[in-house]
Amino acid sequence: MKTLCLQLTVALIMFVLPGMASAEKAPAAGELLVGIRLAAPEKPDVRAYLGLAESGSFDPTTITGQLLIIEIFSMYCPHCQREAPAVNRLYQAIEASETLRGRVKMIGIGVGNSAYEVDHFRKHYQIAFPLFPDEDFIVHKSVGEVRTPFFIITDIGPNDKGRILWTGAGQMGKVETFISRLNGFLKQR
Amino acid sequence: MNDAKLLKYLMGCAAMLLAAIAPGPCAAQEPTMQTMIYDPGQLKPVDSVLKVKVGDPAPPFSLPSLTGETISLAQYRGTRNVVISFVPAAWTPVCSDQWPGYNIVRDVFEQHDAILLGITVDNLPTLFAWTRQMGDLWFPVLSDFWPHGEAAQRFGVLRTDGTAERALFIIDKAGIIRFITVSDINRRPDLKEIVDALQAIQ
Numbered sequence: 001m002k003t004l005c006l007q008l009t010v011a012l013i014m015f016v017l018p019g020m021a022s023a024e025k026a027p028a029a030g031e032l033l034v035g036i037r038l039a040a041p042e043k044p045d046v047r048a049y050l051g052l053a054e055s056g057s058f059d060p061t062t063i064t065g066q067l068l069i070i071e072i073f074s075m076y077c078p079h080c081q082r083e084a085p086a087v088n089r090l091y092q093a094i095e096a097s098e099t100l101r102g103r104v105k106m107i108g109i110g111v112g113n114s115a116y117e118v119d120h121f122r123k124h125y126q127i128a129f130p131l132f133p134d135e136d137f138i139v140h141k142s143v144g145e146v147r148t149p150f151f152i153i154t155d156i157g158p159n160d161k162g163r164i165l166w167t168g169a170g171q172m173g174k175v176e177t178f179i180s181r182l183n184g185f186l187k188q189r
Numbered sequence: 190m191n192d193a194k195l196l197k198y199l200m201g202c203a204a205m206l207l208a209a210i211a212p213g214p215c216a217a218q219e220p221t222m223q224t225m226i227y228d229p230g231q232l233k234p235v236d237s238v239l240k241v242k243v244g245d246p247a248p249p250f251s252l253p254s255l256t257g258e259t260i261s262l263a264q265y266r267g268t269r270n271v272v273i274s275f276v277p278a279a280w281t282p283v284c285s286d287q288w289p290g291y292n293i294v295r296d297v298f299e300q301h302d303a304i305l306l307g308i309t310v311d312n313l314p315t316l317f318a319w320t321r322q323m324g325d326l327w328f329p330v331l332s333d334f335w336p337h338g339e340a341a342q343r344f345g346v347l348r349t350d351g352t353a354e355r356a357l358f359i360i361d362k363a364g365i366i367r368f369i370t371v372s373d374i375n376r377r378p379d380l381k382e383i384v385d386a387l388q389a390i391q
Contacts, residue, residue: 074286074290075290075293075380076286076287076289076290076377077286077289078289078292078322078323078324081289081292081293081324082324112286112377114379114380114381116379116380116381116384117290117379117380117381120293120294120297120380121293124293124294135379
Protein backbone atom coordinates (compact mmCIF):
# COMPACT_ATOMS: atom_id res chain seq x y z
CA MET A 1 0.00 0.00 0.00
CA LYS A 2 2.80 2.39 0.93
CA THR A 3 4.45 1.67 -2.39
CA LEU A 4 1.23 2.44 -4.20
CA CYS A 5 0.84 5.73 -2.35
CA LEU A 6 4.35 6.77 -3.19
CA GLN A 7 3.89 5.78 -6.81
CA LEU A 8 0.70 7.84 -6.99
CA THR A 9 2.41 10.87 -5.54
CA VAL A 10 5.48 10.54 -7.73
CA ALA A 11 3.28 10.10 -10.79
CA LEU A 12 1.34 13.22 -9.86
CA ILE A 13 4.50 15.26 -9.50
CA MET A 14 6.20 13.85 -12.59
CA PHE A 15 3.34 13.94 -15.04
CA VAL A 16 0.61 16.29 -13.88
CA LEU A 17 2.71 19.22 -12.76
CA PRO A 18 4.96 19.48 -15.82
CA GLY A 19 1.86 19.25 -17.99
CA MET A 20 0.30 22.19 -16.20
CA ALA A 21 3.45 24.19 -16.49
CA SER A 22 3.69 23.60 -20.19
CA ALA A 23 0.01 24.42 -20.72
CA GLU A 24 0.65 27.82 -19.13
CA LYS A 25 3.21 29.50 -21.37
CA ALA A 26 2.97 32.93 -19.86
CA PRO A 27 6.17 34.92 -20.13
CA ALA A 28 8.34 34.69 -17.05
CA ALA A 29 11.28 36.63 -15.67
CA GLY A 30 14.56 35.46 -17.16
CA GLU A 31 13.08 34.43 -20.47
CA LEU A 32 13.44 36.33 -23.70
CA LEU A 33 10.48 38.13 -25.16
CA VAL A 34 10.39 36.93 -28.71
CA GLY A 35 8.05 36.68 -31.62
CA ILE A 36 5.92 39.76 -31.07
CA ARG A 37 5.36 41.99 -34.07
CA LEU A 38 3.28 45.13 -33.92
CA ALA A 39 2.11 47.45 -36.65
CA ALA A 40 4.20 50.60 -36.60
CA PRO A 41 2.06 53.61 -35.75
CA GLU A 42 1.73 56.38 -38.28
CA LYS A 43 1.55 59.35 -35.92
CA PRO A 44 4.96 61.07 -35.84
CA ASP A 45 4.82 61.82 -32.11
CA VAL A 46 4.09 58.18 -31.29
CA ARG A 47 6.86 57.02 -33.60
CA ALA A 48 9.21 59.47 -31.95
CA TYR A 49 8.28 58.21 -28.46
CA LEU A 50 9.00 54.66 -29.55
CA GLY A 51 12.11 55.64 -31.50
CA LEU A 52 10.93 53.78 -34.56
CA ALA A 53 12.75 54.18 -37.79
CA GLU A 54 11.12 51.36 -39.67
CA SER A 55 7.61 51.29 -41.03
CA GLY A 56 5.39 48.28 -41.47
CA SER A 57 5.81 46.16 -38.40
CA PHE A 58 8.32 46.17 -35.60
CA ASP A 59 9.56 44.10 -32.69
CA PRO A 60 8.75 45.93 -29.43
CA THR A 61 12.17 45.08 -28.03
CA THR A 62 13.61 47.48 -30.63
CA ILE A 63 11.85 50.43 -28.97
CA THR A 64 14.46 52.87 -27.77
CA GLY A 65 15.09 53.04 -24.04
CA GLN A 66 16.28 50.72 -21.33
CA LEU A 67 13.08 49.20 -19.97
CA LEU A 68 9.78 48.52 -21.64
CA ILE A 69 6.49 47.99 -19.82
CA ILE A 70 3.91 46.08 -21.81
CA GLU A 71 0.33 45.93 -20.62
CA ILE A 72 -1.67 43.11 -22.16
CA PHE A 73 -5.27 44.28 -21.91
CA SER A 74 -8.64 44.15 -23.56
CA MET A 75 -11.14 46.92 -23.99
CA TYR A 76 -13.77 44.35 -23.05
CA CYS A 77 -12.11 43.32 -19.78
CA PRO A 78 -13.71 45.01 -16.77
CA HIS A 79 -10.53 44.54 -14.74
CA CYS A 80 -8.54 46.37 -17.41
CA GLN A 81 -11.14 49.12 -17.38
CA ARG A 82 -10.84 49.49 -13.61
CA GLU A 83 -7.06 49.42 -13.84
CA ALA A 84 -6.80 52.03 -16.59
CA PRO A 85 -6.62 55.07 -14.28
CA ALA A 86 -3.83 53.47 -12.24
CA VAL A 87 -1.92 52.56 -15.39
CA ASN A 88 -2.30 56.16 -16.54
CA ARG A 89 -0.86 57.36 -13.24
CA LEU A 90 2.10 55.05 -13.73
CA TYR A 91 2.77 56.50 -17.16
CA GLN A 92 2.43 60.04 -15.82
CA ALA A 93 4.82 59.25 -12.99
CA ILE A 94 7.38 57.88 -15.43
CA GLU A 95 7.11 60.91 -17.68
CA ALA A 96 7.39 63.22 -14.67
CA SER A 97 10.56 61.53 -13.45
CA GLU A 98 13.87 62.82 -14.75
CA THR A 99 15.48 59.46 -14.10
CA LEU A 100 12.79 57.41 -15.82
CA ARG A 101 11.57 59.58 -18.68
CA GLY A 102 13.09 58.36 -21.91
CA ARG A 103 14.61 55.33 -20.24
CA VAL A 104 11.33 53.56 -19.49
CA LYS A 105 8.75 53.20 -22.23
CA MET A 106 5.20 51.89 -22.03
CA ILE A 107 2.90 50.27 -24.54
CA GLY A 108 -0.41 48.45 -24.34
CA ILE A 109 -1.57 45.58 -26.52
CA GLY A 110 -5.33 45.06 -26.81
CA VAL A 111 -5.87 41.36 -27.29
CA GLY A 112 -8.83 40.50 -29.46
CA ASN A 113 -9.43 44.21 -29.98
CA SER A 114 -9.76 45.88 -33.35
CA ALA A 115 -8.07 49.18 -34.10
CA TYR A 116 -11.40 50.92 -33.51
CA GLU A 117 -11.84 49.24 -30.13
CA VAL A 118 -8.33 50.07 -28.98
CA ASP A 119 -8.84 53.64 -30.10
CA HIS A 120 -12.09 53.86 -28.17
CA PHE A 121 -10.38 52.51 -25.05
CA ARG A 122 -7.61 55.08 -25.50
CA LYS A 123 -10.06 57.95 -25.84
CA HIS A 124 -12.37 56.78 -23.06
CA TYR A 125 -9.58 56.57 -20.50
CA GLN A 126 -7.43 59.32 -22.05
CA ILE A 127 -4.45 57.03 -22.35
CA ALA A 128 -1.32 58.83 -23.46
CA PHE A 129 1.02 55.90 -24.11
CA PRO A 130 0.81 53.92 -27.38
CA LEU A 131 -1.78 51.16 -27.69
CA PHE A 132 -1.77 48.47 -30.34
CA PRO A 133 -4.57 46.18 -31.52
CA ASP A 134 -4.14 42.41 -31.55
CA GLU A 135 -7.40 41.68 -33.29
CA ASP A 136 -6.64 38.08 -34.21
CA PHE A 137 -5.06 37.19 -30.85
CA ILE A 138 -1.67 36.58 -32.48
CA VAL A 139 0.28 38.34 -29.74
CA HIS A 140 -2.04 36.87 -27.13
CA LYS A 141 -1.20 33.34 -28.27
CA SER A 142 2.52 34.15 -28.30
CA VAL A 143 2.35 35.19 -24.65
CA GLY A 144 0.53 32.07 -23.52
CA GLU A 145 -2.98 33.54 -23.70
CA VAL A 146 -2.51 35.25 -20.36
CA ARG A 147 -5.53 36.62 -18.59
CA THR A 148 -5.85 40.35 -18.62
CA PRO A 149 -4.54 42.69 -17.48
CA PHE A 150 -1.02 41.30 -17.56
CA PHE A 151 2.14 43.35 -17.19
CA ILE A 152 5.61 42.62 -18.50
CA ILE A 153 8.77 44.57 -17.80
CA THR A 154 11.47 43.72 -20.28
CA ASP A 155 14.99 44.93 -20.86
CA ILE A 156 15.34 46.81 -24.14
CA GLY A 157 18.86 48.07 -23.54
CA PRO A 158 21.69 46.98 -25.82
CA ASN A 159 23.22 44.43 -23.46
CA ASP A 160 20.27 42.21 -22.67
CA LYS A 161 17.64 43.21 -25.16
CA GLY A 162 14.38 41.33 -24.76
CA ARG A 163 15.19 39.77 -21.38
CA ILE A 164 12.03 39.69 -19.27
CA LEU A 165 12.70 41.13 -15.85
CA TRP A 166 9.28 40.91 -14.22
CA THR A 167 5.71 39.91 -14.98
CA GLY A 168 2.51 40.50 -13.07
CA ALA A 169 -1.08 39.36 -13.56
CA GLY A 170 -4.09 41.29 -12.41
CA GLN A 171 -3.85 44.62 -10.67
CA MET A 172 -0.48 46.32 -11.13
CA GLY A 173 -0.38 47.39 -7.49
CA LYS A 174 0.65 50.75 -6.12
CA VAL A 175 2.27 53.13 -8.57
CA GLU A 176 5.02 53.89 -6.04
CA THR A 177 5.87 50.20 -5.76
CA PHE A 178 5.97 49.87 -9.52
CA ILE A 179 8.22 52.92 -9.81
CA SER A 180 10.55 51.50 -7.15
CA ARG A 181 10.69 48.27 -9.11
CA LEU A 182 11.68 50.17 -12.25
CA ASN A 183 14.34 52.14 -10.39
CA GLY A 184 15.67 48.90 -8.96
CA PHE A 185 16.04 47.35 -12.40
CA LEU A 186 17.76 50.46 -13.72
CA LYS A 187 20.24 50.45 -10.82
CA GLN A 188 21.14 46.82 -11.49
CA ARG A 189 22.24 47.67 -14.97
CA MET B 190 0.97 5.60 10.48
CA ASN B 191 -1.42 3.09 8.86
CA ASP B 192 -1.86 2.81 5.12
CA ALA B 193 -5.03 4.85 4.95
CA LYS B 194 -3.47 7.68 6.94
CA LEU B 195 -0.32 7.54 4.88
CA LEU B 196 -2.31 7.75 1.66
CA LYS B 197 -4.31 10.70 3.02
CA TYR B 198 -1.11 12.42 4.14
CA LEU B 199 0.67 11.95 0.84
CA MET B 200 -2.27 13.05 -1.23
CA GLY B 201 -2.73 16.04 1.03
CA CYS B 202 0.90 17.01 0.49
CA ALA B 203 0.50 16.60 -3.24
CA ALA B 204 -2.65 18.74 -3.24
CA MET B 205 -0.88 21.48 -1.28
CA LEU B 206 2.05 21.33 -3.68
CA LEU B 207 -0.30 21.60 -6.62
CA ALA B 208 -2.13 24.53 -5.09
CA ALA B 209 1.13 26.29 -4.36
CA ILE B 210 2.68 26.02 -7.78
CA ALA B 211 -0.20 25.67 -10.19
CA PRO B 212 -0.40 28.68 -12.47
CA GLY B 213 -3.30 31.05 -12.08
CA PRO B 214 -3.73 34.67 -13.06
CA CYS B 215 -4.52 37.00 -10.22
CA ALA B 216 -3.82 34.12 -7.88
CA ALA B 217 -2.69 36.45 -5.14
CA GLN B 218 -5.77 38.58 -5.42
CA GLU B 219 -9.48 38.14 -4.93
CA PRO B 220 -11.21 35.64 -7.20
CA THR B 221 -12.00 37.39 -10.44
CA MET B 222 -14.70 36.82 -12.96
CA GLN B 223 -12.15 35.23 -15.22
CA THR B 224 -11.69 32.37 -12.80
CA MET B 225 -15.40 31.65 -12.62
CA ILE B 226 -16.10 31.24 -16.31
CA TYR B 227 -17.25 27.91 -17.70
CA ASP B 228 -15.60 27.23 -21.02
CA PRO B 229 -17.74 25.05 -23.28
CA GLY B 230 -14.99 24.87 -25.90
CA GLN B 231 -15.53 25.55 -29.58
CA LEU B 232 -19.21 25.48 -30.53
CA LYS B 233 -21.03 25.26 -33.83
CA PRO B 234 -20.71 28.83 -35.09
CA VAL B 235 -24.42 29.33 -35.83
CA ASP B 236 -27.17 26.91 -34.88
CA SER B 237 -30.45 28.55 -35.78
CA VAL B 238 -32.27 30.08 -38.72
CA LEU B 239 -33.29 33.72 -38.70
CA LYS B 240 -37.01 34.38 -38.81
CA VAL B 241 -36.67 38.07 -39.61
CA LYS B 242 -34.81 40.16 -42.14
CA VAL B 243 -33.78 43.76 -42.55
CA GLY B 244 -36.87 45.83 -43.38
CA ASP B 245 -39.26 43.66 -41.33
CA PRO B 246 -41.11 45.05 -38.33
CA ALA B 247 -39.33 43.79 -35.21
CA PRO B 248 -41.20 41.05 -33.34
CA PRO B 249 -42.64 42.48 -30.12
CA PHE B 250 -41.43 41.32 -26.73
CA SER B 251 -41.75 42.23 -23.08
CA LEU B 252 -39.15 40.83 -20.73
CA PRO B 253 -38.27 41.22 -17.06
CA SER B 254 -35.15 43.24 -16.38
CA LEU B 255 -32.64 43.21 -13.57
CA THR B 256 -34.04 46.45 -12.19
CA GLY B 257 -37.42 44.84 -11.67
CA GLU B 258 -39.14 46.58 -14.55
CA THR B 259 -40.63 44.82 -17.51
CA ILE B 260 -39.11 46.24 -20.65
CA SER B 261 -41.04 46.20 -23.90
CA LEU B 262 -39.58 46.90 -27.27
CA ALA B 263 -42.65 49.00 -27.99
CA GLN B 264 -41.82 51.53 -25.28
CA TYR B 265 -38.98 52.91 -27.41
CA ARG B 266 -41.14 53.39 -30.49
CA GLY B 267 -40.78 56.94 -31.76
CA THR B 268 -38.10 57.90 -29.24
CA ARG B 269 -35.03 55.67 -29.49
CA ASN B 270 -33.24 53.38 -31.85
CA VAL B 271 -32.81 50.04 -30.13
CA VAL B 272 -29.73 47.84 -30.30
CA ILE B 273 -30.50 44.33 -29.07
CA SER B 274 -27.53 42.24 -28.03
CA PHE B 275 -28.43 38.59 -27.63
CA VAL B 276 -25.61 36.65 -26.03
CA PRO B 277 -25.63 32.88 -25.56
CA ALA B 278 -25.35 32.39 -21.83
CA ALA B 279 -24.08 33.83 -18.57
CA TRP B 280 -20.72 32.68 -17.21
CA THR B 281 -19.29 31.73 -20.58
CA PRO B 282 -16.09 33.16 -22.08
CA VAL B 283 -16.96 35.51 -24.91
CA CYS B 284 -20.27 36.66 -23.42
CA SER B 285 -18.58 37.69 -20.21
CA ASP B 286 -16.42 40.13 -22.16
CA GLN B 287 -18.93 41.52 -24.58
CA TRP B 288 -21.18 43.62 -22.36
CA PRO B 289 -18.34 45.09 -20.26
CA GLY B 290 -17.02 46.46 -23.54
CA TYR B 291 -20.39 47.98 -24.36
CA ASN B 292 -20.38 49.47 -20.90
CA ILE B 293 -17.72 51.99 -21.92
CA VAL B 294 -19.40 53.06 -25.15
CA ARG B 295 -22.53 54.63 -23.73
CA ASP B 296 -21.56 57.91 -25.35
CA VAL B 297 -21.52 56.29 -28.78
CA PHE B 298 -25.02 54.91 -28.29
CA GLU B 299 -26.31 58.23 -27.01
CA GLN B 300 -24.78 60.10 -29.93
CA HIS B 301 -26.94 57.93 -32.16
CA ASP B 302 -30.09 58.24 -30.06
CA ALA B 303 -29.88 54.56 -29.26
CA ILE B 304 -30.52 52.36 -26.25
CA LEU B 305 -28.89 48.97 -25.80
CA LEU B 306 -30.88 46.01 -24.52
CA GLY B 307 -28.82 43.02 -23.41
CA ILE B 308 -30.71 39.73 -23.49
CA THR B 309 -29.85 36.17 -22.52
CA VAL B 310 -32.01 33.13 -21.84
CA ASP B 311 -30.75 32.93 -18.25
CA ASN B 312 -32.99 33.59 -15.28
CA LEU B 313 -32.78 36.83 -13.32
CA PRO B 314 -30.81 35.50 -10.32
CA THR B 315 -28.14 34.14 -12.65
CA LEU B 316 -28.03 37.38 -14.61
CA PHE B 317 -27.79 39.35 -11.39
CA ALA B 318 -24.79 37.40 -10.11
CA TRP B 319 -23.07 37.41 -13.48
CA THR B 320 -23.49 41.08 -14.31
CA ARG B 321 -22.44 42.23 -10.81
CA GLN B 322 -18.95 41.17 -11.85
CA MET B 323 -19.06 43.61 -14.76
CA GLY B 324 -19.54 46.77 -12.73
CA ASP B 325 -22.62 48.94 -13.07
CA LEU B 326 -24.08 48.41 -16.50
CA TRP B 327 -25.80 51.47 -17.93
CA PHE B 328 -28.18 49.48 -20.13
CA PRO B 329 -31.09 47.18 -19.26
CA VAL B 330 -30.32 43.48 -18.96
CA LEU B 331 -33.32 41.34 -19.81
CA SER B 332 -34.12 37.74 -19.03
CA ASP B 333 -35.62 35.63 -21.83
CA PHE B 334 -35.78 32.68 -19.47
CA TRP B 335 -39.49 31.92 -19.42
CA PRO B 336 -41.21 30.97 -21.62
CA HIS B 337 -37.73 29.81 -22.40
CA GLY B 338 -36.10 31.79 -25.20
CA GLU B 339 -39.40 33.06 -26.53
CA ALA B 340 -38.01 36.40 -27.71
CA ALA B 341 -34.94 34.74 -29.20
CA GLN B 342 -37.23 32.28 -30.95
CA ARG B 343 -39.26 35.08 -32.50
CA PHE B 344 -36.11 36.56 -34.03
CA GLY B 345 -34.85 33.11 -35.01
CA VAL B 346 -31.74 33.13 -32.82
CA LEU B 347 -32.56 30.35 -30.35
CA ARG B 348 -30.04 27.56 -30.74
CA THR B 349 -30.98 23.90 -30.52
CA ASP B 350 -29.38 23.61 -27.08
CA GLY B 351 -31.62 26.35 -25.66
CA THR B 352 -29.01 29.10 -25.62
CA ALA B 353 -29.20 32.16 -27.85
CA GLU B 354 -26.94 33.11 -30.71
CA ARG B 355 -24.45 35.91 -30.39
CA ALA B 356 -26.61 38.28 -32.40
CA LEU B 357 -27.16 41.99 -32.82
CA PHE B 358 -30.29 43.65 -34.14
CA ILE B 359 -30.80 47.34 -34.64
CA ILE B 360 -34.38 48.53 -34.70
CA ASP B 361 -35.16 52.07 -35.68
CA LYS B 362 -37.61 54.41 -34.04
CA ALA B 363 -40.35 53.19 -36.36
CA GLY B 364 -39.86 49.65 -35.09
CA ILE B 365 -38.26 48.41 -38.30
CA ILE B 366 -35.23 46.12 -38.25
CA ARG B 367 -32.37 48.00 -39.91
CA PHE B 368 -29.39 45.77 -39.13
CA ILE B 369 -28.84 42.13 -38.28
CA THR B 370 -25.67 40.24 -37.58
CA VAL B 371 -25.48 36.74 -36.20
CA SER B 372 -21.85 36.22 -35.28
CA ASP B 373 -19.87 33.05 -34.91
CA ILE B 374 -20.79 32.19 -31.33
CA ASN B 375 -17.11 31.68 -30.55
CA ARG B 376 -16.12 35.22 -31.49
CA ARG B 377 -17.08 38.65 -30.31
CA PRO B 378 -18.36 40.97 -33.02
CA ASP B 379 -16.33 44.11 -33.66
CA LEU B 380 -17.79 47.13 -31.96
CA LYS B 381 -17.33 49.10 -35.16
CA GLU B 382 -20.03 47.02 -36.82
CA ILE B 383 -22.58 48.48 -34.43
CA VAL B 384 -21.25 52.00 -34.76
CA ASP B 385 -21.26 51.86 -38.54
CA ALA B 386 -24.79 50.47 -38.55
CA LEU B 387 -26.01 53.18 -36.17
CA GLN B 388 -24.43 55.83 -38.38
CA ALA B 389 -26.13 54.35 -41.41
CA ILE B 390 -29.63 54.75 -39.98
CA GLN B 391 -29.21 58.32 -38.80
